Amino acid sequence: MDTLTDTQPLRRAALQKIVDAGELAGAATLVWKEGTAETTCVGWRDVENKLPIERDTIFRIASMTKPITSVAALMLVDEGRIAFDEPIANHAPEFLRMRVLRSPEGPLDETDSAERLITFEDLLTHRAGLTYADFHQGPISQAYREALGGDIDSDVGAPDDWIARLADLPLIGQPGAMMTYGRATDLLGLLLARIEGQPLGTILKRRIFDPLGMKDSGFRVPQENWNRRAAAYGFDDEGRLLKQTTRSGVMVAERPEAMTYESGGQGLWSTVDDYSRFARVFLGDGAVDTVRLLRAETLASMMKNQLTEEQRAQTRLLGRKPFAVGRGFGLGVSIVLQTEPSDFMRRGGVGTVSWPGAFGGWWQADPSNGSVLIFLAHNMVDLTQMAKGIGLGVWSAIESFQSMAVA
Secondary structure, three states: OOOHHHHHHHHHHHHHHHHHOOOOOEEEEEEEEOOEEEEEEEEEEEOOOOEEOOOOOEEEOHHHHHHHHHHHHHHHHHOOOOOOOOEHHHOOHHHOOOEEEOOOOOOOOOEEEOOOOOEHHHHHHOOOOOOOHHHOOOHHHHHHHHHHOOOOOOOOOOHHHHHHHHHHOOEOOOOOOOOOOOOHHHHHHHHHHHHHOOOHHHHHHHHHHHHHOOOOOEOOOOHHHHHHEOOEEEEOOOOOEEEEOOEOOOEOOOOOOOOOOOOOOOOOEEOHHHHHHHHHHHHOOOEEOOEEOOOHHHHHHHOOOOOOHHHHHHOOEOOEOOOOOOEEEOOOOEEEOOOOOOOHHHOOOOOOEEOOOOOOOEEEEEOOOOEEEEEEEOEOOOHHHHHOOOOOHHHHHHHHHHHHHOO
16 A cells, blocks of 8 residues: 555646646645645645745635534534434524425425424434525525525624524425535524524634634634635636635625624635544544544434435435435535445545535545545636536546545
């Protein structure tokens, strides 16, 4: 078996080729195995100013936030403060009387009553009937945008206002019936804040970041660390790399101090070292070194597929069916059910967990060989460009890194 050091030059060369082709501004990667961490950094955190990607570069991690928020929720399960089958209406009565669209693309007034209440397990498995605005062409899309504001930085006032606005929208499916990826983890995070009586960022810092030594993770980067942030890069319509300071409907260039909304689904910043400490939770029994986050039984439930065969077959994400063959979804993470070396998301051993982020971040923890892989980039691509094949180089970079990382 090759050592990490044996394969590092190959990984660096493969990533550098993609950067040189203008398909990626830069990336930071980390491989952890048997107590050894090795990083590879290529490209630029700021192309125009020639500031390189470094090991301590801080990235927006988008949906890689979701597993962290999910672990925080499961810590409350372990403490007996919430239960999987408990209706969220016990803590958010706004969701006592929900309506469900007869068609996800249909008129907002064509609805039926929800057949049962949404539970915490529904939120953790994305079976609550919630969605994202960009996933739809029908009226629900604009209704989401108008009611909830940006996906990462929302101008909606207090978190309670955001919860109330979401509850006023119809669901796109009956609770528990199907997986519809969307705002479920955002709602979960704000419910944790309501239950704990603290902002979500404070909860994550106290429960996860400080105990694990994740000193550079949070919803806001302190000003003294701004120079370490990876600038946001996207592409113009010809596929040329383009620096971006904001993204309409998603985020603002600088998070205002007064902004109280914190996105438990996609709002965190982090580094490869920080995220690797979190990912190592999935290699054992819920503890990293001497720090225990979850009971072993709870972690096992998190890493067990929770979708039925029918739900796996029907789930669609960005036009694909990611869980139809050999892959499942647990409580906030994807799970390899059958290894397939040719499939990027099934290349790990059985039981490997992972989840990507929309800005080009990705991670996996593979208990079968005790390895953690982290890939962070700042590659902002919208769905329209992806459909045209623009900005897909980051996924080639992740696949190259993953295939060479641990032999």
